[in-house]
Amino acid sequence: MSGIIGICYQNGRSIDRTELERITDSIAHRGPDGSGIWLEGGVGLGHRMLWTTPESLKEQLPLVSSRGDFVITADARIDNRDDLARQLNLTLSVDIPDSALILAAYEAWGENCPTKLVGDFSFAIWDKRKRAIFAARDRIGIKPFYYHYREGRVFAFASEIAPLFQAADLEKQPEQDAIREILATFAIAHGRTLFKGVQRLPPASTLMLCDGNLDVRRYWEPIAGQGRRKPDLAGHIEEFRHLFGEAVRAQIRSAYPIGCLLGGGLDAASVLCVAARLVPDRTRLSSYSMVFDLLPCDEREFIEQTVQQTGVGECYHRGRRGPRRGLGRFAGM
Incomplete structure (x- = not known):
């Protein structure tokens, strides 16, 4: 359970380092083992680290790719590391954290990379070439990902809802329809929350923000068994x-x-x-x-x-x- 946050201003406003550090530290309870930020112009990413796996002990996030084209912040545990390394022609070691594997997968397969990942994850990548943010969440939705988008102004995301009110200057207002739904059915639609303007990236979904267009898509659906199989x-x-x-x-x-x-x-x-x-x-x-x-x-x-x-x-x-x-x-x- 690490914590991630990100801000992308679309109105020419630049990220303030002190403000980005403060918002990142607001989720310090999710990651007491370290913190990091990355910012460039109107884009900023933050991370709070919780060490769990041997690879995470040396992980530094946000992580910039070797060529500098991509930057990632991630709350991720990738379980098919060996298989990914073979597909990507990488020599796997404890020095290669899960976030580096995700970056390599994005470089190789682009928006299809989540289909290659097995494990629990939510991550966001700033793609400098496209000037775009790409994010994804694991198939079951173990790792959280909340976001707010005001077209032409700001896109912000975080592992929790509370930082979004700071990052996006968002007023706290209840989402009455969602409240009625959860009280009536004890369930809530995957993409909605109890606050106006705050969305949840559904499980098994990707998000791409490019040229002011926000596109959310599912990359996986459970497949029902077809026909009757002979009992074995x-x-x-x-x-x-x-x-x-x-x-x-x-x-x-x-x-x-x-x-x-x-x-x-x-x-x-x-x-x-x-x-x-x-x-x-x-x-x-x-x-x-x-x-x-x-x-x-x-x-x-x-x-x-x-x-x-x-x-x-x-x-x-x-x-x-x-x-x-x-x-x-x-x-x-």
Whole structure:
């Protein structure tokens, strides 16, 4: 969970460095491990860093491409690093952060680059050649991306809504239709928020701002199964086991001890059991669980069975009374 912000003035106004630093620091809670800004004329990008993976420990954002044509700020965790490196003819090492892979993918495939990425990401690239901003969000929408656009004046984006009010001189006004929708249906359209003038980039979507035109497109849709397939229970089990294991393996790429949120259900228990096989060093893997003494639902019996099965350390957080043992710093699953 890092934080990104960006401002693009379209009325000739220049970015003030002090103001850009202040707005970037307003999301310091998303990234306590460092900050950076880049600005040129009326375009400015900011970043707050949270170290999680080994590659992120050396990452400096915003990042300028080797030829100086592109600048990126990103909140990203790319899981298909090896595959991307092969496609891009790169020699992969811990010195190549995920943001550099995204930049290389953009240089190679342009606006189609998100289709090549596997992982959780939201990023924005300033393309100096086109004088354009290109942004994208992962397929499920794990990483947030909010934006405001006033044609001919300003485009601003951020990982959270609050910085947009500062970056775009935007007045806080409720979006009544969105409020009614969420109260009536407990759901809200992917592109809308509760504030007028603030949009959310939907999952699996890209955004391009070029020559004053803002274009948002979907780059991926889930594909429904076509026709009826002959039942093959053993094959389905094997395929699920493989995909599930690969998903867990991707999440344990960490520079820190790994924490698994554990409840009494099969989903979290399955994740922890697979992680325990992939991380034999028990000092690097722990579970933590929320329990509530005053509620009738108590999952501790099932939690403890999973903990005993895996042999990992456990930590209970009892409502608001605080943890039994300190959590420390985890790259959580």
